[in-house]
Amino acid sequence: MQDFPYYPVLDFGPAMKGMVIGGIGVFHVFVAQFAIGGGWLLCLLQWRSWKRGDALARRFLDSYFRVLVLISFVVGALTGVGMWLTSIQVSARTIGMMVDEFHWIWATEWLFFLAEVIAGYTFYRYASRLTDSTRFLLLLVYSLAAWGSLFWINGILSWQLTPGGEHGVGSVWRGFFNPSFWPSLVYRSFVSLTLGGLAALAVVQAMQGITREERGHLARTCSLVLVPMTVMPLVGIWYVSVLPEDSRAWITGGSALMTMAFGIAVAASSLLGLYVVFGVLWKRLNVSFATAMLLLGLAFGASGAGELVREGVRKPYTIRDLLYANSLTQDDVERFRVLGSVRDDPWPLREPAPTASLQTGHRVFRLQCSVCHTLNGANGVDHLVETWRPDQMRMNLASLQHTKSFMPPFAGNATELEALVQFLLWRRSGEPGEWTDTTTREDLDKNHRWLVEATTAPRSLADQSTPKQGGGR
Amino acid sequence: MDLPFPFGLPFASAFYGALLALTFTMHLVFAQIVLGGTAWLAILGIKNAPHDSVAQTLRNWLPFALGIAITLGVAPLLFLQIVDKQGFYTAGLLGSHRFMAILPALIVGFYLLYLQKKLGNMAHRSWRVLLPILTLLAFTLTGYSWSEQHVLAQDRDVWASMYAASRMRYSGAEVLPRFLFFASTSLPTVALAVLLLTSEAKRCAGVAWIGIAGMLVSAAWLFGTMPPSRLAAWSGGNLAWSIALAAGLATAAAGWSLVRFRSRIRPALLVPSWLVVVLSIAALREGLRIASLRTRGAAREQLVRAHERAFEVGGFPVFVLFALLLVCLLAWLSRRVARELSRSPGA
Ligand code: HEM
Numbered sequence: 062m063q064d065f066p067y068y069p070v071l072d073f074g075p076a077m078k079g080m081v082i083g084g085i086g087v088f089h090v091f092v093a094q095f096a097i098g099g100g101w102l103l104c105l106l107q108w109r110s111w112k113r114g115d116a117l118a119r120r121f122l123d124s125y126f127r128v129l130v131l132i133s134f135v136v137g138a139l140t141g142v143g144m145w146l147t148s149i150q151v152s153a154r155t156i157g158m159m160v161d162e163f164h165w166i167w168a169t170e171w172l173f174f175l176a177e178v179i180a181g182y183t184f185y186r187y188a189s190r191l192t193d194s195t196r197f198l199l200l201l202v203y204s205l206a207a208w209g210s211l212f213w214i215n216g217i218l219s220w221q222l223t224p225g226g227e228h229g230v231g232s233v234w235r236g237f238f239n240p241s242f243w244p245s246l247v248y249r250s251f252v253s254l255t256l257g258g259l260a261a262l263a264v265v266q267a268m269q270g271i272t273r274e275e276r277g278h279l280a281r282t283c284s285l286v287l288v289p290m291t292v293m294p295l296v297g298i299w300y301v302s303v304l305p306e307d308s309r310a311w312i313t314g315g316s317a318l319m320t321m322a323f324g325i326a327v328a329a330s331s332l333l334g335l336y337v338v339f340g341v342l343w344k345r346l347n348v349s350f351a352t353a354m355l356l357l358g359l360a361f362g363a364s365g366a367g368e369l370v371r372e373g374v375r376k377p378y379t380i381r382d383l384l385y386a387n388s389l390t391q392d393d394v395e396r397f398r399v400l401g402s403v404r405d406d407p408w409p410l411r412e413p414a415p416t417a418s419l420q421t422g423h424r425v426f427r428l429q430c431s432v433c434h435t436l437n438g439a440n441g442v443d444h445l446v447e448t449w450r451p452d453q454m455r456m457n458l459a460s461l462q463h464t465k466s467f468m469p470p471f472a473g474n475a476t477e478l479e480a481l482v483q484f485l486l487w488r489r490s491g492e493p494g495e496w497t498d499t500t501t502r503e504d505l506d507k508n509h510r511w512l513v514e515a516t517t518a519p520r521s522l523a524d525q526s527t528p529k530q531g532g533g534r
Numbered sequence: 535m536d537l538p539f540p541f542g543l544p545f546a547s548a549f550y551g552a553l554l555a556l557t558f559t560m561h562l563v564f565a566q567i568v569l570g571g572t573a574w575l576a577i578l579g580i581k582n583a584p585h586d587s588v589a590q591t592l593r594n595w596l597p598f599a600l601g602i603a604i605t606l607g608v609a610p611l612l613f614l615q616i617v618d619k620q621g622f623y624t625a626g627l628l629g630s631h632r633f634m635a636i637l638p639a640l641i642v643g644f645y646l647l648y649l650q651k652k653l654g655n656m657a658h659r660s661w662r663v664l665l666p667i668l669t670l671l672a673f674t675l676t677g678y679s680w681s682e683q684h685v686l687a688q689d690r691d692v693w694a695s696m697y698a699a700s701r702m703r704y705s706g707a708e709v710l711p712r713f714l715f716f717a718s719t720s721l722p723t724v725a726l727a728v729l730l731l732t733s734e735a736k737r738c739a740g741v742a743w744i745g746i747a748g749m750l751v752s753a754a755w756l757f758g759t760m761p762p763s764r765l766a767a768w769s770g771g772n773l774a775w776s777i778a779l780a781a782g783l784a785t786a787a788a789g790w791s792l793v794r795f796r797s798r799i800r801p802a803l804l805v806p807s808w809l810v811v812v813l814s815i816a817a818l819r820e821g822l823r824i825a826s827l828r829t830r831g832a833a834r835e836q837l838v839r840a841h842e843r844a845f846e847v848g849g850f851p852v853f854v855l856f857a858l859l860l861v862c863l864l865a866w867l868s869r870r871v872a873r874e875l876s877r878s879p880g881a
Contacts, residue, residue, distance in 0.1 A: 142637065146634055160619075168849075172853070202867065408697055
């Protein structure tokens with residue numbers, strides 16, 4: 062039983078844990094993708110300078126590369142490490158499982174990262190003294206390596222959503238090339254090109270000492286990498302088509318937030334694509350610095366919303382079919398239904414409630430609910446149950462996955478369920494210093510019955526199956 | 535475990551432990567160049583030597599060294615999560631924002647280094663003092679936090695009370711002398727790097743000597759803070775690595791004496807001996823980490839099983855393949871670049 066890894070659970074005050082990781086995540090993805098797209102643009106510019114003698118392209122390339130290196134190498138790398146450390150803060154077990162399954166993929170990604178940094182720094186220090194062909198080679202290695210890191214990490218991240226196949230020995234490649242791998246890779250590659258191109262447009266406009274024509278010429282060259290953006294809606298459809306049905310339901314009305322985020326991602330990327338094709342390439346409009354920044358902002362919104370959708374549609378899992386959002390596996394749920402989930406929890410409470418049962422309730426909340434709910438801040442459980450009568454609370458919590466299907470099944474026995482109910486009632490009563498537990502035998506029986514009826518299966522599966530697992534006391 | 539680490543361990547544990555120690559060694563070398571280099575730069579700033587060749591070399595190379603230190607830090611970060619998942623995650627969770635502060639500190643540190651590189655010797659005197667001191671603070675916080683995190687990961691007895699008190703700072707007596715040991719080690723490391731890049735042999739030897747003395751003093755202090763149970767771990771295989779460390783240190787000290795008093799630079803002596811020192815430190819760290827689990831049979835068993843499970847997962851051949859490709863590619867590219875640089879006008 063001690064195989065269950067109890068980690069200390071953190072409390073971010075009024076903020077939901079997802080908000081913390083989301084904030085760093087969006088920023089990191091933005092910077093990393095900018096570096097990847099920027100790399101390919103640099104290859105294009107170097108090619109033009111080498112094969113067509115385009116001196117302007119070369120001048121621009123050298124200044125843009127400095128921006129890229131300065132922003133992406135350190136901020137990109139460190140926000141990446143930041144993602145890792147933050148993921149540990151939110152769900153150590155999730156990241157642990159991912160590392161166990163994919164550490165050689167991650168190690169391979171690290172090799173690509175190393176190649177990217179070395180090629181990038183060599184270019185940064187010595188490019189002015191190198192021949193065109195070597196400059197091109199260095200940029201090619203840099204870009205391939207940067208995109209390669211995306212390739213590797215994309216397999217791990219898409220696995221979380223659509224693991225595909227069996228988990229366990231020998232399943233690495235099946236897991237890696239999972240159903241959403243390719244659409245997700247194409248989607249991210251196009252977003253990268255767009256971000257690299259848009260940032261370049263901003264740099265073009267900020268460049269000093271060039272004529273209006275030269276600016277226009279450079280802007281059109283940089284816009285070339287934006288063209289793939291126009292087929293983004295098709296990639297979006299492809300991506301959505303490989304999503305599991307319940308995940309798809311979230312973005313098509315099942316969850317207001319997810320549907321809205323999905324809508325923003327689609328609308329913003331379509332607008333961007335249209336502007337690039339009709340405005341920049343066809344009508345040859347001059348993109349001012351302000352417009353370039355606005356477009357970049359739009360792209361930031363689209364990529365942020367896209368990441369939010371990617372994180373959100375996995376619910377109730379962090380790794381589909383393997384690990385629920387609260388870091389419990391299906392096996393844990395079934396075991397804890399009998400044995401209770403916090404009996405062996407070694408972590409003390411920071412503010413212990415007056416009775417043992419209330420403390421159990423608090424521990425159950427901490428283990429099973431606190432990853433998505435605060436007590437009285439964002440998505441605060443106090444507010445959500447405010448109007449529920451005690452029996453309603455028992456029933457709704459016993460059948461958590463039916464109450465809202467993005468919640469995992471309750472993973473405790475009837476006594477723990479009652480402790481949670483009492484804890485929430487105690488909070489509703491203003492946390493009095495003394496608390497008399499009025500639970501009756503009948504209440505526990507009801508809890509037991511409702512737990513059995515709810516089964517231990519998650520909602521989408523539960524819908525199709527008859528109750529199979531017993532609850533315990 | 536009486537054989538020196540990683541021998542005598544179950545195969546999977548030895549394998550991941552060795553990978554951690556090797557990748558950590560690479561990280562440590564560059565992290566020390568950054569830490570020691572920034573300290574040296576701060577002293578030169580205070581001494582007001584704007585055109586000093588060492589200061590110029592450091593300003594020129596430190597941003598790059600930091601980029602590499604960070605990149606090389608990612609690999610041990612990965613293997614650590616296999617070697618001691620529970621310890622690392624728990625210490626990270628307990629340290630929480632305090633530990634995570636290393637990230638903004640490193641970002642600030644990088645831009646300060648870059649600023650110093652850009653300003654060069656044009657910077658006003660006060661900036662030449664202030665900037666390296668601020669940078670040093672950022673990297674000191676980072677290095678200290680890693681030491682704190684490492685010791686906390688093993689000090690399981692304090693975990694629950696630290697959590698209950700919402701205390702994010704761990705103040706075990708070992709942390710400060712331990713960090714000072716690493717900080718002292720960084721001086722000979724950066725001295726060696728500067729020696730290979732400049733002709734400032736005597737000054738490098740002086741800095742290396744200060745570092746070696748600091749290592750001895752901080753090691754003595756560290757032993758003084760250790761409870762008997764921790765000191766007992768310094769036997770068998772760990773003693774063997776300690777002897778290797780002492781031998782490497784003695785050879786390096788002799789090498790630096792040749793540099794200082796005979797003006798004879800012997801990279802063939804200094805570089806390998808210093809590698810032995812750094813590698814022994816890394817191996818000793820792992821040996822001691824394992825020894826800290828000796829009294830915790832269940833935890834140790836669990837860990838060994840976790841290593842075995844991780845070892846069964848596929849993907850290793852692909853990693854090896856790309857590692858070989860990377861080595862070949864970089865070797866080919868660097869030859870090409872070096873050839874062109876030697877022919878270019880700026881050579
Ligand atoms: C200039 C910046 C840095 C400095 C000066 C530095 C210094 C150190 C030192 C002194 C240690 C040894 C701690 C001990 O054993 O007591 C260490 C360990 C470590 N560092 Fe760094 N570090 C830096 C940046 C980083 C970064 C950015 C990463 C991650 C990407 C990293 C990853 C690690 C890892 C994984 C360990 C091993 C921890 C363990 O085994 O418990 N370091 N670092």
